[in-house]
Amino acid sequence: MTHSVVEHLERILEPLTIEGVWSLHVEKMAEYGFDRLFYGFTRFRTARSFGDTDDMIILSNHKQPYLDEYIGKGLYNHAPMVAWAAQNVGACSWRLIYDMMSSGTMTETERRIVELNHRYDIRAGYAVSFRDLSVRAKGAIGLCARPGLSQDDVDAIWEEHGREILLINNYTHLRITSLPFESSRRALTPRQREALEWVGQGKTMQDIATIMGLTPATVEKHLRLAREALEVETTAQAVLKASIQNQIFIAPN
Incomplete structure (x- = not known):
């Protein structure tokens, strides 16, 4: 069933999980001819890296063997459209890739990525790079056109529907990161x-024990296990990382 843009934006407010929002987004983008998507978001970007992939939100409906090469071998770090997204905000046609090939400015690694894409019939699409408030944060999505569509076809689709596609993707990005x-x-x-949460509110260990009805030793056990789960060394780091991941100060489902 095809929903209007407004109806779709209302629908993606309903899920309380990233997976629920992503499922609706994959469905909607397929209506425009983009049947394979790759979304990435990090809050740990540096001048030379996007950070550890374990700390990123990575969502995709590409085939797993493709993802094993593209992500597992770190090829995404050298992909032309990822490089564009890292430096820009907005939307960009994959025609950029063909221009690089024809001008001879493509590196050997970039050519390997193009060859990988062609093996999986990934030949045309658009990239969207989102505006984020933090210099450490960056989000982007690659919209891959279904097999049979050329870049000319995709550019024509964008000419007609680009504004609404861009709106939907930006709205979805904001929803996912919330x-x-x-x-x-x-x-x-x-x-x-x-x-x-109580540590984040500035409470002492004794305060937390009283509030939670536990002994200080049991509170410390919970905090130690939280540090281990988040793979950090200090409780302050745990509060920061859990906050970044929206794991604390959230309403119950």
């Missing part, structure tokens, strides 16, 4: 979340 993201191998338990 939801809890658990990147570690173990999710925080409700008690671990609560203990971190």
Whole structure:
């Protein structure tokens, strides 16, 4: 069933998980001819890196063997459209890739990425880079056109529907980054979340024990397990990382 843009934006307000929002977005983008998507968001960008992939939100419906090469081997770090997205905000046609090929300015690694894409029938699309408030944050999405569509076809689609596609993607990005993201191998338990929240509010260990009805030793146990789950060394780092991942100070489902 095809929904209007307004109806779709209303729909993506409903899910309380990133997976729920992503499912609706994949469905909507397919209506425009983009049947494979790759979304990435980091809050740990530096001048030379996007940070550890374990700390990123990475969402995709590409085939797993493709992702194993593209992400697993770190090729995304050298992809032309990723390089564009890192330095720009807005939308860009994948025609940029063909221009690089024809001008001879493409590196050997970039050519390997193009060859990988062609093996999986990834030949045309658009990139969208989002505006983020922090210099450490960066989000972008690659919209891959379904097989059979040329870059000319995609550019024509964008000419007609680009504004609404851009709006939907920006809205979806804001929705995804507002939801809890658990990147570690173990999710925080409700008690671990609560203990971190009280630390974030400036409460002492004794205060937290009284509020939670626990002994100080049990509170410290919850905080230690939270540090291990988040893979950080100090409780202050745990509060910061859990806050960045929207794992604390959230309303219950």
